[in-house]
Amino acid sequence: MRTPFIKMHGLGNDFVVLDAREMPLPALSAQMASAIADRHTGIGCDQLIVLEPSEAHAFTMRIYNSDGGEVEACGNATRAVALLHGEAATIETAGGVVLALEPSEGGATVDMGKPRFEWDAIPLDYAMDTCAMPVGWGELENPAAVNVGNPHVIFFVENADAVDLAAIGPEIEHDALFPARVNVNVASLVGPDHLKLHVWERGAGLTRACGTGACATAVAAIRRGLVGNRVTVTLPGGDLIIEWRERESIRMTGPAAESFRGEFNWDDFA
Numbered sequence: 001m002r003t004p005f006i007k008m009h010g011l012g013n014d015f016v017v018l019d020a021r022e023m024p025l026p027a028l029s030a031q032m033a034s035a036i037a038d039r040h041t042g043i044g045c046d047q048l049i050v051l052e053p054s055e056a057h058a059f060t061m062r063i064y065n066s067d068g069g070e071v072e073a074c075g076n077a078t079r080a081v082a083l084l085h086g087e088a089a090t091i092e093t094a095g096g097v098v099l100a101l102e103p104s105e106g107g108a109t110v111d112m113g114k115p116r117f118e119w120d121a122i123p124l125d126y127a128m129d130t131c132a133m134p135v136g137w138g139e140l141e142n143p144a145a146v147n148v149g150n151p152h153v154i155f156f157v158e159n160a161d162a163v164d165l166a167a168i169g170p171e172i173e174h175d176a177l178f179p180a181r182v183n184v185n186v187a188s189l190v191g192p193d194h195l196k197l198h199v200w201e202r203g204a205g206l207t208r209a210c211g212t213g214a215c216a217t218a219v220a221a222i223r224r225g226l227v228g229n230r231v232t233v234t235l236p237g238g239d240l241i242i243e244w245r246e247r248e249s250i251r252m253t254g255p256a257a258e259s260f261r262g263e264f265n266w267d268d269f270a
């Protein structure tokens with residue numbers, strides 16, 4: 001079966017988007033998602049995104065990491081599908097998260113919902129203060145944890161560029177403290193209301209940018225009083241603006257782009 005796809009990205013965090021809003025696709029296995037995402041033998045992407053019809057919202061967005069695992073949220077893909085949809089709308093993810101899209105020229109503002117801070121909503125293995133966790137891995141200590149649809153742990157350090165996240169990220173991602181695994185964020189304050197961020201993504205590794213990581217990191221920094229309510233987050237792929245006030249939803253603004261369109265043979269990956 002010839003299957004059209006759209007290659008998109010948000011700050012270099014790249015996606016293969018399959019649009020099944022009007023034409024249903026056969027069931028997609030984890031192995032198939034990971035084969036499509038493979039940069040050597042597949043099409044190549046950080047996340048595979050599948051758009052499906054929804055009864056309550058404009059559409060449902062399913063998100064598969066490059067390891068094939070299906071996850072609840074992806075900030076950069078949300079801006080990318082906002083651009084694709086082209087008009088203001090609410091959508092849902094397969095994890096039941098509702099997101100509001102406001103596309104703009106070359107990007108979008110997205111309402112990413114309310115962050116969760118309860119230890120069992122992150123989720124963590126046992127109870128602790130998620131604003132300042134009494135745990136550490138080598139030089140990385142005393143993180144915060146935030147769930148923005150998906151789980152994040154955030155370390156604030158002097159110089160985020162100096163941390164070897166490729167070495168320590170996998171260890172933290174798979175630590176038993178995080179029963180659903182975790183996205184690992186390392187951030188530094190580089191100016192007033194300005195953070196620099198590197199992210200080791202659960203199920204995808206180091207990426208050029210992580211939208212939910214930027215949201216979780218900005219929220220954790222606001223909770224700690226490090227920054228005000230409107231934060232610039234600089235990632236390797238570029239900048240996002242994150243706005244949040246206590247008990248409110250997170251707003252994320254940033255670019256997104258379509259790279260190219262193509263077709264593949266479904267049976268080559270099934």
Ligand SMILES: N[C@@H](CCC[C@H](N)C(=O)O)C(=O)O
Pocket residue numbers: 013046047065071072073074075076077150151183201202203204207209210211212213
């Ligand atoms: N790149 C994404 C996050 C994708 C999901 C994440 N790796 C997870 O497993 O939760 C973003 O832009 O938010």
